[in-house]
Amino acid sequence: MSVSLHLVSEPHLQLTLLTALSLLAVRTSLLQVQQGAGCGHTVVGPESGTLTSKNYPGTYPNHTFCKWELRVASGKGIILRLSDLDIEYTEDCSSSSLKIYSSSSANISHGPYCGNMNEIPSQIQLASSMVTVEFRSIIHISGRGFMLSYATTDHPDLISCLDKGIHYSQQHFTKYCPAGCKDVVGEVWGNLQQGYRDTSVLCKAALHAGAIADELGGQFSAILNKGITLYEAASANGILTRTGSLSEKRITIRKDCDTALKTRHFNASSSWKEKNNIGEWHIWSPDKADISNDGHPWAWAADSLTEGQWLKIDLGERKNVTGIVTKGSMTNGYNFYVKTYKVSYSRDGKTWRTYKTRNSKEGKIFEGNMNDPRSVRNNFIPSFVGRYVRITPQTWYQRIAMKVELLGCKASQRTRIGIPRSSKPLPKPTEHPTESSTSVNPVMVEKHSPGFNLMLILIVVGSVVIISTAVLLLCLYCVKRKTGSRLDCSFLTVCDKSVKKQNCQRDLHLPTESQIITYISEDESEYAEPDIIQVGITAQKASSTFKPPVDDGYTIPLVVSHYDVPFSGKSHEYAEPLSNQEPEYATPFVEQSSDSEPSAKKNVYIVKVIPPSQEAL
Numbered sequence: 001m002s003v004s005l006h007l008v009s010e011p012h013l014q015l016t017l018l019t020a021l022s023l024l025a026v027r028t029s030l031l032q033v034q035q036g037a038g039c040g041h042t043v044v045g046p047e048s049g050t051l052t053s054k055n056y057p058g059t060y061p062n063h064t065f066c067k068w069e070l071r072v073a074s075g076k077g078i079i080l081r082l083s084d085l086d087i088e089y090t091e092d093c094s095s096s097s098l099k100i101y102s103s104s105s106a107n108i109s110h111g112p113y114c115g116n117m118n119e120i121p122s123q124i125q126l127a128s129s130m131v132t133v134e135f136r137s138i139i140h141i142s143g144r145g146f147m148l149s150y151a152t153t154d155h156p157d158l159i160s161c162l163d164k165g166i167h168y169s170q171q172h173f174t175k176y177c178p179a180g181c182k183d184v185v186g187e188v189w190g191n192l193q194q195g196y197r198d199t200s201v202l203c204k205a206a207l208h209a210g211a212i213a214d215e216l217g218g219q220f221s222a223i224l225n226k227g228i229t230l231y232e233a234a235s236a237n238g239i240l241t242r243t244g245s246l247s248e249k250r251i252t253i254r255k256d257c258d259t260a261l262k263t264r265h266f267n268a269s270s271s272w273k274e275k276n277n278i279g280e281w282h283i284w285s286p287d288k289a290d291i292s293n294d295g296h297p298w299a300w301a302a303d304s305l306t307e308g309q310w311l312k313i314d315l316g317e318r319k320n321v322t323g324i325v326t327k328g329s330m331t332n333g334y335n336f337y338v339k340t341y342k343v344s345y346s347r348d349g350k351t352w353r354t355y356k357t358r359n360s361k362e363g364k365i366f367e368g369n370m371n372d373p374r375s376v377r378n379n380f381i382p383s384f385v386g387r388y389v390r391i392t393p394q395t396w397y398q399r400i401a402m403k404v405e406l407l408g409c410k411a412s413q414r415t416r417i418g419i420p421r422s423s424k425p426l427p428k429p430t431e432h433p434t435e436s437s438t439s440v441n442p443v444m445v446e447k448h449s450p451g452f453n454l455m456l457i458l459i460v461v462g463s464v465v466i467i468s469t470a471v472l473l474l475c476l477y478c479v480k481r482k483t484g485s486r487l488d489c490s491f492l493t494v495c496d497k498s499v500k501k502q503n504c505q506r507d508l509h510l511p512t513e514s515q516i517i518t519y520i521s522e523d524e525s526e527y528a529e530p531d532i533i534q535v536g537i538t539a540q541k542a543s544s545t546f547k548p549p550v551d552d553g554y555t556i557p558l559v560v561s562h563y564d565v566p567f568s569g570k571s572h573e574y575a576e577p578l579s580n581q582e583p584e585y586a587t588p589f590v591e592q593s594s595d596s597e598p599s600a601k602k603n604v605y606i607v608k609v610i611p612p613s614q615e616a617l
Contacts, residue, residue, distance in 0.1 A: 033071075038064025038135065040145070043180025045359070047072065047152050048217040050161055050180030053135055053145025057084070057185050060096075060137055060145035068133040070150055077153040078131045080124040081178075082117065083160030086144040087137075089115040096140050100124065101132040125153065149178035151217070162186060165198035165205075165224065165251045172223050177203035179217035182238060189244030190251075191234035192377075195225065196241070198249040208239045209253040210323055210379030215359050218381075223252045236377040238367045257322050257383070257409035263290060264316035270303035272399070284401065286311060291327055291375070291405040299329035301336060301401035302393075309400050313389045318347060322383040323407035324391075326368050327375045336401035337369035340394040345386035352390065355380065365394060368402070377407075385411045 033044050038061070040052035051068055053060045072078055080100065087096045097112035113120045133148065151158040157174065161181035186201035188208055196205040202222065203212075212218030214237075231244035266286035274282045284301035289311055302309040315321075328337025342363045343355040354363035366378045393400045 036066040039066035045179035048178035083147040087114040088140040096137040182214040190231035195250040213381040265314040272301040291403040297331035321408040323379040325405040
């Protein structure tokens with residue numbers, strides 16, 4: 001008994017025992033949903049999952065049988081989507097077939113199916129919350145078998161693990177990926193920063209980008225943009241993409257709360273001291289673990305090669321942490337890196353929590369570097385809020401050494417309505433934000449001080465006073481216009497009674513002599529064109545430079561057109577335009593008045609306007 005306890009107390013044996021127990025728990029859960037020796041890839045989540053025949057996409061074996069029982073929350077239906085079907089066809093599908101039951105009873109809802117995808121529906125929706133899928137094979141020559149994905153009826157936009165970007169033409173679309181697409185055949189080209197080639201499978205690209213988790217599935221949004229010349233490979237979330245060439249379109253998967261977080265301080269369980277060739281000591285200290293310092297070739301390295309070593313990161317304040325990037329040390333002939341690690345976090349540096357997934361009771365083991373100098377990214381789905389993050393290496397190559405960077409954003413703060421912010425720590429949140437949906441910062445409403453309310457009242461009163469003053473001035477202006485002096489129309493004989501007295505028409509029997517238009521300027525500088533002019537037989541001198549008094553006669557715009565004359569109810573002064581192509585009026589000539597006084601510094605211009613009757617002569 002003592003020997004047994006001693007063996008269990010060894011760190012390596014503890015890890016082996018924990019791994020064996022976790023595998024046994026997973027196998028037990030799978031046995032509850034599948035029966036038979038002919039089952040292939042199986043991932044069953046609470047809302048979605050993926051099933052395949054054995055050896056898919058290779059040929060399924062003879063004499064196999066598998067039965068899956070899928071259950072979702074009571075009251076919800078199930079959507080089944082067949083990604084691929086290639087079962088050797090026989091009459092009545094008696095050799096090999098796929099059958100779907102709406103419950104555990106023998107009543108077949110759909111099937112049996114055999115042949116290929118052209119002969120069966122690609123999507124089946126059932127109202128039952130429990131579905132049984134059964135696959136049998138006897139003797140056959142060829143056939144890949146099948147791949148099937150499912151989700152609850154809450155996700156009608158379910159796609160399969162094999163759908164690619166080239167299958168969609170919309171510039172922006174949102175789809176739901178089932179759980180279990182990570183280990184399904186399919187290639188991805190590119191990375192999160194550049195985008196992914198449109199020939200990439202969408203769900204794997206979403207997993208690589210960190211938009212969804214493989215054990216849960218989830219919804220993601222994608223944008224189709226113009227393709228680029230070269231797509232660079234990257235490793236993230238257990239998926240290594242490929243380097244790809246030019247494509248017509250590229251898939252961009254945008255994520256919020258995914259920026260590099262600034263680190264305030266690094267700390268570690270131990271640091272390795274190394275003596276170089278000339279006898280100088282070099283310390284692989286924790287501050288060298290900052291991956292943002294690209295100019296520094298070194299990394300943090302632990303002094304001990306035993307489990308339990310850790311690297312702690314202090315962010316300075318609580319942050320919403322959504323991802324982590326790790327890198328080894330491959331400079332100066334060294335090749336040190338961490339293969340797998342666990343993550344724990346704390347808000348106060350005293351109470352620590354090991355990061356776990358929703359479907360597991362054990363701490364999640366993240367995949368690190370695998371003999372590759374490139375950075376490796378892993379996303380936390382769901383994310384967590386904390387100030388301190390501790391990384392505990394599980395396996396490594398040659399020596400524990402790494403450079404680290406955390407991803408995330410500022411933690412959202414929630415304040416009660418009408419209550420000011422408190423200096424005390426915020427209460428523990430009831431749930432963590434997830435990366436599968438875009439987080440929205442809550443609106444914070446604070447209690448306003450009396451000074452703020454007084455300022456608001458003053459602003460409102462001032463606005464009312466300004467508006468009232470403006471309205472009063474406008475009314476006074478209108479009254480002045482109405483009570484002002486009227487135009488003198490004594491020189492006219494014909495007036496139209498249907499319009500106001502100010503709008504008068506010139507008597508058609510007036511003399512046909514040239515009419516003189518005069519305006520006076522008080523300085524000798526170059527003048528702008530006057531706004532209005534005075535029309536009459538002889539115009540009096542005005543005190544203004546351009547605008548004569550309104551009482552001196554009828555005023556019209558300077559650019560005179562017979563179409564602009566007020567309509568009197570009869571014919572216009574000029575019934576029709578002149579027939580010639582010349583301008584209707586010759587360019588007015590200007591001459592100085594001979595009776596102007598030399599001593600006065602005024603310029604008098606006389607413009608002769610020739611009536612159309614004389615111009616025709």
